[in-house]
Amino acid sequence: MEKLTKTMFLRDSNKKLFYLFLTAFLLAAPLIITGKYPQHIMVMCGIWVIASLALNLILGYTGQLNLAHGTFFGIGAYATALLVQKMGLSFWLALPLGCAITALFGFLTGLPTLRTKGHYFPIATMCLGIAIYYLIARWDDLTGGARGLFGLPRPDPIPLPFGKEISFETTTACYYLVLFFVFLTILVKSRLVRSLAGKRLIAIRGHEDLAQSLGIDTMQAKILSFTLSTLFAGLAGGLFSAYMGTLMAEQAHYLLSFEMLIYVMIGGIGTMAGPVIGGIFLPILGEILQPLAGFRLILFGLLLILIIRYLPFGIVGGLHAATIYFRHRGTPR
């Protein structure tokens, strides 16, 4: 896995060209794909990509299985929505505040839960997720309880000189908004992963006690990773609430954490491209399989078990193994 992440990043100019094309394509996509429904799916994919990238930071790079990730998504969504709806704040103020609240929550809950090691951390976070879910679902006065919140406004228009403005009423505009944050998330995360702090996280994933014995403050590093991961989960949640206009307690349910887990695992855990691939293709696959209703998730569950067994590093890991195989085919070992 160490080698995998390294070669994924440090590739020649070919890679740069590919990314340039990809960016150009993503920017031009709404001009090619003009349907409202496909564009809606593209916006949703962007939101899932942000959330999955965030999950991969704590799960893939730090090696801690956080089963409350969906809950933090929900906290971000509710915090942003409530700041807009009840406090009358502008979306542009509410979104960073919502993220900050989520991150603060992540920091405070990370302090006790990250003390636990091994299999206690997933249990602790799952319990945390259940506790917060019931709090949101039953706190009628604040969150609207099981009915949820609705009638949330889209982001306020950004004024431009000459009396024009960027309005976010159309799906296309929302797509660009989400795309901007996807790029921002990727930027922050790749900077972090390649920094010294990122190396510390990867060391913890490799062997926590060993990392500690080398003088790494593992608790501090884990808190950093966890807080940042919840910050971006909150960002995804805030964007979701403004885009959808309605919120239900389901947006903080542990099933949501499972879905994000699937995106990361099938895309490729511990890789930069994995959550992006998982967050784009699986929701699309889900939409295609919509007629199957409940069987969609059965299929996803089956896929998850098979991936774990045969492709532990997901699609990205599989592709990587395949390229190595083809490159070295014929050369003597």
Add this chain to the structure above:
Amino acid sequence: MLGSIYAMVALGLTLIYGILEIPNFAHGALYMIGAYIAFLVITSLGVPYWLALILSAVLLFFLGMFVERFVFRPLYVQPVINSFIAAVGLILILENGALAIWGPAFRRFPRASSTVFHVLGMTVTSQRIIVILTAVLLIIALHFFIKRTRLGAAIEATSQNREGAQLMGINTSLVGGMTFGLGTALAAIAATLVAPILLIYPTMGGPVIGMAFVIIILGGMGSFFGAVVGGYVIGLAETLFSSYVTTKYVDTLIFGILVLILAVKPTGLFGKTH
């Protein structure tokens, strides 16, 4: 009553923990399947309640063995995190499978008997007495099974030290499968026992498994005694809290307390230090 159910579910979970070395997240989903199988054989085949209980336990025993063999056993050599994720996949399959077959509606389970007793001014239905008695009998029987029989000794040996047990000539793969099956069958019995009192629905395993985790953590992972005591303590606490304080935030409170216990003393109240 609630305590008996929790104790049985937690006991199954703790047995499986000894084998898998990880808590099985999918235990609650298997519990739910147990209730539905009993429901199915009673309503469509018309078998009596007790036979349905046994049928559901036997079927879930084999389902548990199947799951252990094809989902978890290949993952023993991989990092533990992967077994967790596989369990998540299993939950998705089982819960959505039940949803697809039986629908999201709450089902009412036919009662074994509806006699009502009046003891010391309390009204007690016979189903509740059945639950309590069966649970106590089963727990005692299980205790003797593990302590007094060869297979029980093999289970204990395997959970203590897998390699060591293998060296002693124990077929640890078979024992692992059997234990997983046994734990799952216990969950099925608990679910079938409680089903006539509560309702059954595809996500019914969620709250129960959450509680069972609380219990085996409180009682110490892998501790038989801890699971039983923890089960009754939590069951009693939940009943008292919801009848005297509030039912609204009971789940939030219990899971909140658990997170704190985990942070302070991860090995539980009766657990051995590693």
